Amino acid sequence: SQQGEEDPQALSIQEGENATMNCSYKTSINNLQWYRQNSGRGLVHLILIRSNEREKHSGRLRVTLDTSKKSSSLLITASRAADTASYFCATDGGKLVFGKGTKLTVNP
Amino acid sequence: DAMVIQNPRYQVTQFGKPVTLSCSQTLNHNVMYWYQQKSSQAPKLLFHYYDKDFNNEADTPDNFQSRRPNTSFCFLDIRSPGLGDAAMYLCATSRVAGGVGTQYFGPGTRLTVL
Numbered sequence: 551s552q553q554g555e556e557d558p559q560a561l562s563i564q565e566g567e568n569a570t571m572n573c574s575y576k577t578s579i580n581n582l583q584w585y586r587q588n589s590g591r592g593l594v595h596l597i598l599i600r601s602n603e604r605e606k607h608s609g610r611l612r613v614t615l616d617t618s619k620k621s622s623s624l625l626i627t628a629s630r631a632a633d634t635a636s637y638f639c640a641t642d643g644g645k646l647v648f649g650k651g652t653k654l655t656v657n658p
Numbered sequence: 659d660a661m662v663i664q665n666p667r668y669q670v671t672q673f674g675k676p677v678t679l680s681c682s683q684t685l686n687h688n689v690m691y692w693y694q695q696k697s698s699q700a701p702k703l704l705f706h707y708y709d710k711d712f713n714n715e716a717d718t719p720d721n722f723q724s725r726r727p728n729t730s731f732c733f734l735d736i737r738s739p740g741l742g743d744a745a746m747y748l749c750a751t752s753r754v755a756g757g758v759g760t761q762y763f764g765p766g767t768r769l770t771v772l
Contacts, residue, residue, distance in 0.1 A: 583760065592662075592748055592763035593701065638700065646761060648700040 554582070554622075554639040554649035562655040569626040571652040573639030574619075582615055582622050583640045587651070593638065596624075629656045661685070662764035664749050670770045671739050679734040679767045681749030690732040691761065692724060693748040701748055707732060736769075744771045 554575045563569055573582070581600045585593040599606045599615045599622065606613045612625040626633055636651040662683045671677040681690065689708050693701040705714045707726045721743070723735040736743055746768050750761040 592765045595760045598760055645703065650700045
């Protein structure tokens with residue numbers, strides 16, 4: 551299956567700390583995307599990293615991609631309570647396939 | 659603001675009673691998708707339209723149908739909802755099909771089947 555698998559399934563941290571979420575997948579991809587989903591809401595696109603890129607930044611977000619290991623990580627620096635949400639990686643090998651997500655809780 | 663709108667946000671239906679969920683977009687995107695997301699699970703693609711071309715996922719039950727009368731609107735019809743169809747239904751759009759593209763999601767419709 552192309553589906554990404556996020557790790558950990560749940561993460562609880564204090565405000566100001568960094569949060570790291572990992573994603574592993576099995577097949578070749580065109581790009582990998584990260585999305586955020588607040589409870590009971592739709593998904594919001596965060597960042598897209600292409601298969602020929604190794605690292606990408608967007609504000610407090612840093613994404614890495616290692617195609618040899620078929621893995622990606624999402625780092626959120628200086629987390630805020632508003633970052634509390636589920637984070638999904640989605641692999642793009644012709645269609646978007648989502649992983650099960652990491653539920654992040656940032657405690658004030 | 660350009661966006662993806664889903665109506666209703668919450669839908670309650672009875673077992674076996676047909677239901678239609680709607681999605682509209684102001685982004686003028688070619689592609690519209692329908693996903694099913696059950697509690698604490700990954701969104702699962704049901705089907706998508708590239709313009710008027712309908713693409714069904716192999717494992718999408720026949721109970722689920724879709725219509726796209728024009729670029730802006732797309733509907734999800736569930737002909738005979740079962741208890742197992744209770745889920746969040748997410749509509750999304752993208753400028754290009756599948757690869758190399760960001761998808762823009764609506765807020766979802768939470769379907770309850772009694």
